[in-house]
Amino acid sequence: MQDKAPHPMPYRDRLRASEAARETTGCYDGVTSLSLRAADPLKFETLHTKLRSFCVSAREMARRISASPGVREVGEMVVAIYTPEGDAVALSNGIMVHVHTMSRFIKWMIEQGYEENPGIREGDIFANNDAFIGTVQVPDVMDVVPIFYEGELAGWAGAVCHELESGGITPGGDVCLAQERFTEGLFVCAEKIGSNDEIRRDYVIRCERNLRMPIYWVLDEKAKVASCIDMRENVKRIIDEVGIEYWRQVTKEFIEEGRRGQLARTQQLTVPGIYRGHTFYGHVTEGKPGFQPLGDSNWLYAIPIEMTVETSGKITMDFEGTQSWGYHSMNCTPAGMDGGMFVTLTQHMNYEGLVNDGAWMATELKLPKGTWTNPDNEFCATATSWALLLPAYGVFQRLLSRGFLARGFVEEVFVGQVNSPMIEMGGESQYGTQFGMAHFECAAAGSGALAIKDGLDTAYVGWNPESDMGNMEIWEQNMPMLYIGRSILPNSGGAGKYRGGCSFLSTWLLHKTQHLRLVTSEHSSRVFDNAGMCGGYPAPTCQLHRTVRDTNVAEVIAAQKPLPHGIGLNPERSTIEELIEGDHETTEGPYISSPHVAGDIFSHAYNGGGGYGDPLERDPAKVAYDVENGFVTELQARNVSGVFVTQDIESGDWSVDVKVTAKARQKLRANRRKRAVPVAEWIKSEGNRVAAKDFVYEVRRMYQGGMKLSPRFSEEFRAFWSLPKGFVFEDEKAPKRKKM
Amino acid sequence: MTNYSQDVIRDLIAGELPWHQTKRIMSAYKDDDRFFKVVAVLQDRVTWTEQILLPIGEHLFIVQKGKTRITKCDCGHEFGDYKKNWKLAANIYVRKDKRSLREIYPNSDLCHPDWMELREFICPGCATLLEVEACPPGYPIVHDFQPDLEGFYRDWLKTPLP
Numbered sequence: 001m002q003d004k005a006p007h008p009m010p011y012r013d014r015l016r017a018s019e020a021a022r023e024t025t026g027c028y029d030g031v032t033s034l035s036l037r038a039a040d041p042l043k044f045e046t047l048h049t050k051l052r053s054f055c056v057s058a059r060e061m062a063r064r065i066s067a068s069p070g071v072r073e074v075g076e077m078v079v080a081i082y083t084p085e086g087d088a089v090a091l092s093n094g095i096m097v098h099v100h101t102m103s104r105f106i107k108w109m110i111e112q113g114y115e116e117n118p119g120i121r122e123g124d125i126f127a128n129n130d131a132f133i134g135t136v137q138v139p140d141v142m143d144v145v146p147i148f149y150e151g152e153l154a155g156w157a158g159a160v161c162h163e164l165e166s167g168g169i170t171p172g173g174d175v176c177l178a179q180e181r182f183t184e185g186l187f188v189c190a191e192k193i194g195s196n197d198e199i200r201r202d203y204v205i206r207c208e209r210n211l212r213m214p215i216y217w218v219l220d221e222k223a224k225v226a227s228c229i230d231m232r233e234n235v236k237r238i239i240d241e242v243g244i245e246y247w248r249q250v251t252k253e254f255i256e257e258g259r260r261g262q263l264a265r266t267q268q269l270t271v272p273g274i275y276r277g278h279t280f281y282g283h284v285t286e287g288k289p290g291f292q293p294l295g296d297s298n299w300l301y302a303i304p305i306e307m308t309v310e311t312s313g314k315i316t317m318d319f320e321g322t323q324s325w326g327y328h329s330m331n332c333t334p335a336g337m338d339g340g341m342f343v344t345l346t347q348h349m350n351y352e353g354l355v356n357d358g359a360w361m362a363t364e365l366k367l368p369k370g371t372w373t374n375p376d377n378e379f380c381a382t383a384t385s386w387a388l389l390l391p392a393y394g395v396f397q398r399l400l401s402r403g404f405l406a407r408g409f410v411e412e413v414f415v416g417q418v419n420s421p422m423i424e425m426g427g428e429s430q431y432g433t434q435f436g437m438a439h440f441e442c443a444a445a446g447s448g449a450l451a452i453k454d455g456l457d458t459a460y461v462g463w464n465p466e467s468d469m470g471n472m473e474i475w476e477q478n479m480p481m482l483y484i485g486r487s488i489l490p491n492s493g494g495a496g497k498y499r500g501g502c503s504f505l506s507t508w509l510l511h512k513t514q515h516l517r518l519v520t521s522e523h524s525s526r527v528f529d530n531a532g533m534c535g536g537y538p539a540p541t542c543q544l545h546r547t548v549r550d551t552n553v554a555e556v557i558a559a560q561k562p563l564p565h566g567i568g569l570n571p572e573r574s575t576i577e578e579l580i581e582g583d584h585e586t587t588e589g590p591y592i593s594s595p596h597v598a599g600d601i602f603s604h605a606y607n608g609g610g611g612y613g614d615p616l617e618r619d620p621a622k623v624a625y626d627v628e629n630g631f632v633t634e635l636q637a638r639n640v641s642g643v644f645v646t647q648d649i650e651s652g653d654w655s656v657d658v659k660v661t662a663k664a665r666q667k668l669r670a671n672r673r674k675r676a677v678p679v680a681e682w683i684k685s686e687g688n689r690v691a692a693k694d695f696v697y698e699v700r701r702m703y704q705g706g707m708k709l710s711p712r713f714s715e716e717f718r719a720f721w722s723l724p725k726g727f728v729f730e731d732e733k734a735p736k737r738k739k740m
Numbered sequence: 741m742t743n744y745s746q747d748v749i750r751d752l753i754a755g756e757l758p759w760h761q762t763k764r765i766m767s768a769y770k771d772d773d774r775f776f777k778v779v780a781v782l783q784d785r786v787t788w789t790e791q792i793l794l795p796i797g798e799h800l801f802i803v804q805k806g807k808t809r810i811t812k813c814d815c816g817h818e819f820g821d822y823k824k825n826w827k828l829a830a831n832i833y834v835r836k837d838k839r840s841l842r843e844i845y846p847n848s849d850l851c852h853p854d855w856m857e858l859r860e861f862i863c864p865g866c867a868t869l870l871e872v873e874a875c876p877p878g879y880p881i882v883h884d885f886q887p888d889l890e891g892f893y894r895d896w897l898k899t900p901l902p
Contacts, residue, residue, distance in 0.1 A: 267896055268770055268772070269770065271794065271887050271888075271892050271896075272887070272888040272891045272892050272895075272896070273885060273886050273887035273888045273889075273892075274885070274886040274888075275884065275885050275886075276882050276883055276884060276885075277882060277884065278875065278879070278882060279874075280855075280856065280874070280875060280876060282855055300855060300876065302875075302876070302879070304882075309888075311888065311891040311892075311895040311896065402796070402884060402885050405795060405796075405797070406794055406795055406796055406885070406887065407774070407775055408749075408774040408775045408777070408778030408779070408795070409770065409774060410752060410753050410778075411752060411762060411765055411766050412766070451798070452752065452753070452755040452757075452762065453755060453759075453762075490847065491845060491846065491847055491848055492848065495844060497798070498755070526851055526852035526854075526855040526856065527851050527852075527855050527856040527874075527876065528851050528856060528874050530874075531872070531873070531874050532872050532874075533871075534797050534798040534799075534870070534871065535798060535799075535868065535869040535870055535871060535872060536872065537844055537858070537872050538858075538872070538874045540845045540848035540849060540850065540851075542849050542850065542851050542852075543848075543849050544849045568847075569846075569847040570847070571842075571846075571847050571848070571849070571850075588849075612798075613798050614798070614799075614868050614869040614870075615869070616868075616869070617868075633846060633847065635846045635847075636844075636845075636846050636847075639843045639844070639846065640843070640844055669867045670867075672833065672860075672862050672867045672869070673831075673862075673867050675833050676831035676832055676833040676860070676862045676867075677831060677832060677833075678830075678831055678832075678864075679827060679828050679829065679830055679831065679832045679861070679881070680828065680829075682832050682834070683828075683881075686877075686878070689877070689878065690878045695854070695876070695877055695878055696854040696855065698855065699854070699855060699876045699877065699878065702876065703878065716880060717880055720880035720881070721878075721880070
């Protein structure tokens with residue numbers, strides 16, 4: 001797909017020389033000593049702090065130019081300053097995953113000979129949202145501008161916004177129905193979109209004519225370019241002060257220091273060794289409208305990770321044993337995988353400020369070719385790659401945390417992030433105009449627990465540490481839906497000595513629209529895509545969608561009867577079913593259906609985090625607090641933590657029944673002894689099931705795919721279950737499905 | 741250099757340190773002697789005498805027992821050679837039907853037992869729930885952590901292994 005580059009270019013020569021120097025010396029660009037830092041550490045640190053403040057202020061300024069509630073309210077933006085070779089020197093807060101993906105974009109242009117054609121000149125603006133060049137998914141649109149100083153390339157300034165609408169086959173940004181690249185939306189493939197600091201009018205026209213809601217994308221472009229110009233001019237002022245030679249050397253030393261810092265931090269916080277973990281993700285599209293019959297309609301992905309920490313401090317992550325890319329929207333490119341690694345490191349190991357591409361250079365990713373982590377087909381779609389990427393990096397967080405725990409840094413142990421399924425929508429807005437939008441309240445999931453406290457409720461996502469769900473009133477201005485409920489979902493955090501953070505559930509009443517398409521695809525189907533740790537349980541993340549059409553809402557409101565504000569606690573019959581008459585539907589996994597109209601009701605739940613430690617060790621007082629505040633129900637408190645609580649009728653306060661709780665806990669512990677069997681016994685009986693391949697098609701298919709792509713996984717699988725050498729899962733045809 | 745008393749570390753591990761102090765520890769530079777203090781606190785908590793070499797879970801440790809190194813629960817139950825997966829010497833209860841899953845998740849939407857089961861690894865000594873694996877049926881049990889004990893003590897702690 002990529003054209004061969006024309007003639008060798010000085011920028012490309014410089015890039016390759018830099019990479020060769022790193023290869024030879026092990027240090028960034030061959031910088032083996034931090035001489036500027038040694039000579040004047042104050043000047044060195046002051047300059048780095050200034051660069052970081054340029055980034056932070058440029059992003060804040062740009063957020064006020066944007067029209068998108070995703071950027072304005074939720075902060076879906078990041079900016080960074082790069083070396084001429086495209087390595088990040090300093091960055092802002094925000095969606096930091098893209099700091100490294102932008103690096104790939106710049107390097108790609110240099111490698112492709114952009115210096116000659118289309119040319120790299122002062123005032124040029126380049127944009128990209130092609131994941132195989134360097135981003136995660138189509139809505140992550142990045143702009144970079146070169147920084148020239150006295151005619152020489154001195155660096156780059158870059159900015160990324162997550163667009164709320166990208167013009168794909170289904171509305172919104174995370175285009176769930178994209179099964180190939182050609183349905184993902186508007187691609188801008190490392191394109192020069194402006195010169196002389198001005199975005200080309202023809203590019204804007206292309207955006208205006210190919211997007212459902214161009215105001216978001218186009219104003220975000222202006223915001224990004226403004227932030228890049230702001231950073232560029234600040235960098236030029238800095239170079240005026242320190243001189244170009246100092247600038248060139250100090251930026252390299254910043255990155256080398258970042259690399260060394262990462263290695264040192266690994267040595268300080270973890271224990272060398274091999275760490276292993278896994279999670280799984282289910283994707284059921286069987287019988288759903290719109291999906292082309294290009295491959296399997298149902299997928300079960302295994303995401304096993306082996307992390308090796310060497311005594312040098314280097315971290316290597318190996319994804320061997322996972323499955324192939326597929327005709328769905330969840331594939332990820334190495335750029336996205338790198339970005340996931342980078343953003344995780346910034347949160348867990350590089351939290352002191354000197355964060356740059358050096359951290360990434362102290363790590364290695366092994367992404368088996370042909371798997372979803374490294375597709376060998378560039379036609380595949382990556383529009384919802386977060387669906388697999390987030391659970392994968394949740395595993396990474398747990399693996400790192402095992403190291404923190406072993407080293408004694410219990411306050412850093414974190415059970416990890418979960419998926420944050422986003423709602424995409426489009427059609428007729430409440431103003432009677434055409435629109436499209438991604439609803440970014442998903443940026444506030446429950447977090448995994450810590451080893452010393454509960455997870456955060458509705459306040460964390462891995463991809464943006466500035467988690468924020470945004471105000472309901474702001475979202476209501478941008479979509480034809482009114483909130484009739486936004487509330488904590490009880491028991492949505494995984495149980496444990498410390499429970500996972502709870503998620504929330506939103507319930508909407510559609511209004512003033514006769515055509516609203518609602519699409520969401522990033523909930524795992526049939527498997528929880530997270531885990532607990534040290535005895536904690538996973539959070540229940542197979543959330544279903546509950547909708548009602550042809551409702552009697554108008555009559556209910558006229559009669560001043562209660563409206564449903566959530567789904568309630570009965571898993572067999574929701575509060576919506578109890579209070580509203582109409583055509584009720586409950587849907588697993590991706591939600592894609594015919595358009596909705598005013599009067600319909602739609603509910604969508606986000607995910608809580610996994611728990612830590614044995615729930616029988618949970619402080620009963622914490623359980624009473626949880627029940628009182630709606631985080632946990634009495635039933636779960638009794639069943640899982642063995643805690644009985646009572647409510648004082650007069651004061652309304654909840655308290656623990658200490659005696660009954662002590663007895664209940666003894667009983668639960670005795671019950672464990674009674675029904676558990678030695679693992680060796682279980683392996684013997686379960687081994688017969690494995691030998692008979694007595695699993696549903698999707699499970700067999702998962703094993704077949706993993707074994708086909710990974711000899712190591714095959715050997716380990718056979719060895720674990722004592723299976724003969726030639727044991728394999730055959731490549732079989734999918735069973736007949738419901739009609740599409 | 742940052743440094744905390746053993747009492748502070750004990751309260752931190754127990755989750756009993758006031759939040760403002762915990763937060764300060766989280767935000768400060770890390771204390772380089774943490775490992776030794778944590779091991780000392782943990783050693784104080786157990787009733788047995790074998791030396792703790794490395795904590796590997798909320799209740800599990802690699803300890804020196806004579807000339808061997810084994811995985812041991814704080815209750816005293818021994819799981820054998822630390823290089824072998826301790827889970828293989830544990831007890832297990834598998835939640836693989838709707839009824840048993842409902843015990844844990846009374847109102848939530850459930851995973852499908854054909855696609856996923858919950859495996860609870862339980863200490864044969866004290867019946868503590870040590871780990872939970874959530875995976876499809878047939879997935880091999882995971883060996884969570886194989887530490888490089890020698891490298892850790894030699895290169896990072898600069899202390900000989902006992």
